[in-house]
Amino acid sequence: xxxxxxxxxxxxxxxxxxxxxxxxxxxxxxxxxxxxxxxxxxxxxxxxxxxxxxxxxxxxxxxxxxxxxxxxxxxxxxxxxxxxxxxxxxxxxxxxxxxxxxxxxxxxxxxxxxxxxxxxxxxxxxxxxxxxxxxxxxxxxxxxxxxxxxxxxxxxxxxxxxxxxxxxxxxxxxxxxxxxxxxxxxxxxxxxxxxxxxxxxxxxxxxxxxxxxxxxxxxxxxxxxxxxxxxxxxxxxxxxxxxxxxxxxxxxxxxxxxxxxxxxxxx
Amino acid sequence: xxxxxxxxxxxxxxxxxxxxxxxxxxxxxxxxxxxxxxxxxxxxxxxxxxxxxxxxxxxxxxxxxxxxxxxxxxxxxxxxxxxxxxxxxxxxxxxxxxxxxxxxxxxxxxxxxxxxxxxxxxxxxxxxxxxxxxxxxxxxxxxxxxxxxxxxxxxxxxxxxxxxxxxxxxxxxxxxxxxxxxxxxxxxxxxxxxxxxxxxxxxxxxxxxxxxxxxxxxxxxxxxxxxxxxxxxxxxxxxxxxxxxxxxxxxxxxxxxxxxxxxxxxxxxxxxxxxxxxxxxxxxxxxxxxxxxxxxxxxxxxxxxxxxxxxxxxxxxxxxxxxxxxxxxxxxxxxxx
Numbered sequence: 001x002x003x004x005x006x007x008x009x010x011x012x013x014x015x016x017x018x019x020x021x022x023x024x025x026x027x028x029x030x031x032x033x034x035x036x037x038x039x040x041x042x043x044x045x046x047x048x049x050x051x052x053x054x055x056x057x058x059x060x061x062x063x064x065x066x067x068x069x070x071x072x073x074x075x076x077x078x079x080x081x082x083x084x085x086x087x088x089x090x091x092x093x094x095x096x097x098x099x100x101x102x103x104x105x106x107x108x109x110x111x112x113x114x115x116x117x118x119x120x121x122x123x124x125x126x127x128x129x130x131x132x133x134x135x136x137x138x139x140x141x142x143x144x145x146x147x148x149x150x151x152x153x154x155x156x157x158x159x160x161x162x163x164x165x166x167x168x169x170x171x172x173x174x175x176x177x178x179x180x181x182x183x184x185x186x187x188x189x190x191x192x193x194x195x196x197x198x199x200x201x202x203x204x205x206x207x208x209x210x211x212x213x214x215x216x217x218x219x220x221x222x223x224x225x226x227x228x229x230x231x232x233x234x235x236x237x238x239x240x241x242x243x244x245x246x247x248x249x250x251x252x253x254x255x256x257x258x259x260x261x262x263x264x265x266x267x
Numbered sequence: 268x269x270x271x272x273x274x275x276x277x278x279x280x281x282x283x284x285x286x287x288x289x290x291x292x293x294x295x296x297x298x299x300x301x302x303x304x305x306x307x308x309x310x311x312x313x314x315x316x317x318x319x320x321x322x323x324x325x326x327x328x329x330x331x332x333x334x335x336x337x338x339x340x341x342x343x344x345x346x347x348x349x350x351x352x353x354x355x356x357x358x359x360x361x362x363x364x365x366x367x368x369x370x371x372x373x374x375x376x377x378x379x380x381x382x383x384x385x386x387x388x389x390x391x392x393x394x395x396x397x398x399x400x401x402x403x404x405x406x407x408x409x410x411x412x413x414x415x416x417x418x419x420x421x422x423x424x425x426x427x428x429x430x431x432x433x434x435x436x437x438x439x440x441x442x443x444x445x446x447x448x449x450x451x452x453x454x455x456x457x458x459x460x461x462x463x464x465x466x467x468x469x470x471x472x473x474x475x476x477x478x479x480x481x482x483x484x485x486x487x488x489x490x491x492x493x494x495x496x497x498x499x500x501x502x503x504x505x506x507x508x509x510x511x512x513x514x515x516x517x518x519x520x521x522x523x524x525x526x527x528x529x530x531x532x533x534x535x536x537x538x539x540x541x542x543x544x545x546x547x548x549x550x551x552x553x554x555x556x557x558x559x560x561x562x563x564x565x566x567x568x569x570x571x572x573x574x575x576x577x578x579x580x581x582x583x584x585x586x587x588x589x590x591x592x593x594x595x596x597x598x599x600x601x602x603x604x
Contacts, residue, residue: 079477
């Protein structure tokens with residue numbers, strides 16, 4: 001891996017009571033990569049994302065984004081530093097329109113104070129215009145232009161996932177974390193999603209880390225895969241290396257099953 | 268008993284109810300906005316409101332002898348009350364509620380009641396040092412008179428109102444105008460500005476809002492500032508309407524406005540306005556039940572007079588909680604995961 005690391009996680013550990021949810025995980029994401037984190041349910045993948053984004057604070061370890069330490073920052077400060085994310089269970093602002101959802105994501109980047117809004121300054125108008133324009137571009141980018149004025153809750157499921165991605169992208173992140181973006185999508189929607197994720201990296205230059213259970217998507221999209229099980233990193237490497245790692249098969253299928261065929265779909 | 272005598276009477280009762288209802292509506296907004304972002308009933312809001320009334324009293328008292336325009340005095344009173352009540356509300360949140368942000372919900376609720384009691388006595392002390400308890404508003408001349416009496420500049424409008432039988436005082440009209448302006452500004456702030464969007468985002472999902480780069484603590488402070496400022500406005504309006512306030516005057520209108528917020532659907536801004544107006548009208552109608560009884564010749568109703576007004580609000584509260592706990596415009600609880 002020659003590209004410099006944009007995200008550098010060292011010895012990250014988090015326990016809840018007696019349970020070690022994330023155990024001494026070291027993890028690097030090269031600039032401009034598409035990296036997957038996989039593992040059986042309960043392996044600590046989402047906790048791992050929550051630690052990176054400042055929702056939980058770890059017991060030990062460090063998380064650096066382009067060299068800057070993120071541990072100790074609040075979620076809004078992490079977002080300002082350049083990490084955006086989506087959620088396993090969609091968390092849109094359901095009673096706002098698609099456009100407003102994206103404008104919320106955009107506003108954190110704009111400079112206009114409370115007084116500007118009250119006094120209606122020129123800066124305020126400019127920032128509103130900019131936010132609206134960004135919303136339009138982002139909606140078109142993910143293919144949701146027609147849903148602009150629709151309440152988020154009324155969008156079809158697959159489109160809600162895309163809207164969440166658009167909202168995250170509106171914060172102009174360096175890195176986007178996608179938590180099971182393909183969950184609940186049909187094969188066709190998943191194909192669209194794959195193209196969208198590639199485009200996020202290729203056209204927007206945003207590095208992508210995804211948690212995903214859809215192995216076909218993971219294997220064809222990822223440049224590198226990290227496998228977590230019981231909070232510990234058990235494997236890491238290129239897709240074909242991970243696919244053939246006995247430790248991974250064991251984690252998914254149980255001891256003794258490792259000799260069998262490791263299917264496309266592992267849940 | 269003919270319709271021609273009854274109708275103007277009913278119209279005036281309803282108009283009076285709406286005037287009162289606007290005061291309740293503006294107070295109710297303070298409860299509902301704070302509930303929206305924190306799911307906390309800010310019981311101290313009734314004292315934030317009374318603080319506004321006291322500030323209004325002080326401004327009118329200090330400026331009593333000043334020859335400046337009455338409307339200018341009103342504007343100063345409103346701005347001063349907004350500032351003091353708004354900052355007071357922000358301070359309460361910072362000192363009393365924020366440290367308990369992650370405590371069980373009952374804890375900040377009890378704290379809110381405690382803050383309410385503390386503020387009542389602090390207010391009584393402040394005015395008590397100056398030998399005052401009941402504070403009687405000294406309104407600029409004309410504010411308490413008939414709306415557009417003879418010889419004033421808006422006789423035409425006054426005549427129109429009188430010709431349809433509306434018997435309003437100038438201060439009632441001022442109250443309605445100030446309320447409508449406040450509602451318009453609030454609506455703009457919440458629905459058309461990025462501050463409003465950020466507050467709504469925090470209200471809907473604080474964690475996600477944080478991940479979108481929104482500092483939820485700042486937005487919660489902003490909400491308390493806006494809610495408190497509205498409390499200040501309603502305090503001045505209340506003082507103008509009823510003439511006299513004291514440190515304990517917040518309890519009654521506070522609890523009725525809280526009922527209004529629940530009636531409309533707590534957390535809902537249009538709901539708070541609707542609930543406030545509805546309760547104002549209901550209260551006024553109950554207050555004249557005895558007169559209706561007399562007019563209609565139903566003896567049993569004649570003993571129901573203004574002293575039953577407060578019961579009306581609570582009957583409404585009980586009925587709402589039984590039959591539509593989410594309120595008129597409230598949404599059923601969104602599933603949170």
